[in-house]
């Protein structure tokens with residue numbers, strides 16, 4: 394294993410996170426700060442959206458997606474237990 398000297402994003406591509414004010418962010422629109430620290434601008438740690446979150450999401454709001462609409466989740470859990478991304482919104 395190579396030593397890990399370069400900063401690595403802590404947010405996972407294809408995942409959505411709850412940021413400040415209940416806003417949803419994904420890797421693409423999180424911004425560098427949140428991407429590498431896992432914290433939003435107010436310093437709060439962002440929480441990854443779970444399958445339960447997607448299931449609890451009100452249907453009339455459409456699919457659970459990030460604030461910019463570039464990532465959208467399904468209520469289907471992937472092999473790692475996190476919700477799978479909807480591929481048809483890109």
Ligand SMILES: [Zn+2]
Pocket residue numbers: 418419420421422423459460461462463464
């Ligand atoms: Zn996004």
